[in-house]
Amino acid sequence: MRAVEHTFREAAGRLLEGSSGGILLAISGGVDSMVMAHLFIQWLGSGSGKPLQRKVAAAHMNFSLRQAESDGDQEFVEAWARRYDIPVYTKKVQTLDYASGKGLSTEMAARELRYQWFESLCLEHGFSFIAVAHNANDRAETMLLNLIRGTGLRGLCSMKEQNSKIIRPLLNVPRTGIVEYARENEIAYRTDSTNLETVYARNKIRHLVMPVLEQINPNVVQRMGKNADNLSQTQLLLDSLTLEKQAACATLRGFSIPCLARGGNVDFWLYQLLSPYGFNTSQIRGIAISMEGQSGKKFLSRSHILWIEREELVIRELANGLTLVKLGIEQVERTPDFVIPEDRGLAALDAGKLQFPLEVRKWKPGDRFMPLGMKGFKKISDFLVDQKVPASDKNDICVLCSGDDIAWVIGWRIDNRFRITDKTTTIMIFHQKADEPGSRLFPEDQVVVSL
Known part of the structure; x- marks a missing residue:
């Protein structure tokens, strides 16, 4: 189908114009990515036995979601790359473990793992572009998903042809055209069995919703793409006005x-x-x-x-990067029934007395603070002696600083100046994260948002 080739070459030429940078082809082994890879190879010369006109490599991530089927996808992509004498990078990850550890859906975890790896490959090997095979149907499905989940204008713009290094040269090609092109050109590809299921939200849109919309308007995919283009122009105008408002205010x-x-x-x-x-x-x-x-x-x-x-x-x-890594933080409004936590592993401080950004650091000789309940200052070294802290543990103790003042000797005592009083309206609760030396687990009945 010449229409597919024409649309691809027009998009690729536009996206790569003015750059001779290398292209990393993101290849899953499915029909979309195999057609994209075929089109790139034909366009850049290798398909006719000539050397490629620019640096090109393939990247395939094995998500370990379909056992032997996933391994088969990887072997398929590796064989394709050998056929065209193209470098191929592969990586096997445990997506479900990553999703569980990060509290993400399987889809979001796979996306995060994939793009993080692609970026690292670009940095390591000097690629300027990451080519992905999203098509016109993907764009329409994303538009509907964003609308259902709740979004603003930017979400309705859906996918863009280019987002930094990421380029999508098939974004205006419908899935039916890609499948037909693969058939006519005898392009082999793998079929992901989970794409036929309706467990995931995107598959429900793809198999249950889009067919109904196509009955109403057979050109709905192209129409939604055009709508996304129009909305993108509106978004660009609003972005320009926002910059003006930002500068003025x-x-x-x-x-x-x-x-x-x-x-x-x-x-x-x-x-x-x-x-x-x-x-x-x-x-x-x-x-x-x-x-x-x-x-x-x-x-x-x-x-x-x-x-x-x-x-x-x-x-x-709120705080420097190291502090956010070490501490969990929650803000609450003072209510009559609020009870100050007695666990010394928690610090409930008057937010109105804190100076931002906050900082966590190791305590140093000469540091002093006003321990809760006292009216005078005490050196931290003396305080730790009084608390009978073993010498081997002292070096691990950190302090939370508000400006030049120490607000909390973490895990031991807050500073009296930052205590909650009758005049306190907003409270900030801190706890040391569980993987930090000397940390204590947060009580199960105390909810804290870890930042």
Whole structure:
């Protein structure tokens, strides 16, 4: 089918224009990736016995999800690469174990593993592009999945032809065209048996929803692709307007509230400007409400803290990277029934007294703090002696710092200056993560979001 070749070459030429960089072909062994690989080889010259016009290699990840079938896919791709004398990189991973450890779905775990590996191959071997074989149906299915799960305009734009190193030269080719091209050109491929099941959400869309939509409009896949293109143009315009709003409202510490409110659409501008800091839709709605007069209230994302100070949204990093690795952190509002944890492995501190970003470091000679219940300072070295901490354990003890002050000798005692009082409105609860030296497991009845 010349239409498939024409669409592919037009897209590939556009995506690779002005660059002679190498291409890493992501090949699963399925019909989409084998047709893409065939088209690249034909286009770049090797199919006619000539040397490739640029550096090309294949990459195949064995996800260990289908036992012998997965191993067969890997052997198939390796044999294809040998046939065309193309370097091939393979990697076998235990996807289910990774998904369980990370708390991800199988699909998300596979995606994360795949793209992380592709990026590492590019860095190690100098590839400029990662070619993946997503097609027009994949784009339509992703658009529907995002719509069902809840999304904004950016999610409705679905897949793009290029996203950094990733290129999708088959994005405008429907799956039926790819299958027919494979048949006409006798391109061998593997069939993933799980693609025929309806366990995963994408397969339900593919096998149960799309056929109904195609009965209503046989060209629904192409129409949804066109809609995605139109929405992408709208998104580009909004991104440009967001940059202008950001420049107009930016302050040294965050954003000007009067500027954000000027012209209306406050919730939209807040989402555009604050979501990159990790704040979700619910938090942003709360921030919008608080902007009307609740000064001092704090909002916590996975990486930043925000509070309202007069006519300004102040944003600070919650803590440096090492701190977020070592500590789990939760923010709660003070209520009459709140009970201060007695476990010394937890620290409940007055959020209003903390200075951000926070820092965790090893204690040093000369460090001092004001132990809870005391009015004077004490050297940490003396405090550890009083607590009868074995000399062999002292070097593992860390402190949580707020500015120049020590707020918590982690696992032992908080500083009296950061204690919860009757005037405390917002509390931050810290616990040392379980894999850190000297850490204690968090009580099961105490919920903490580990950042």
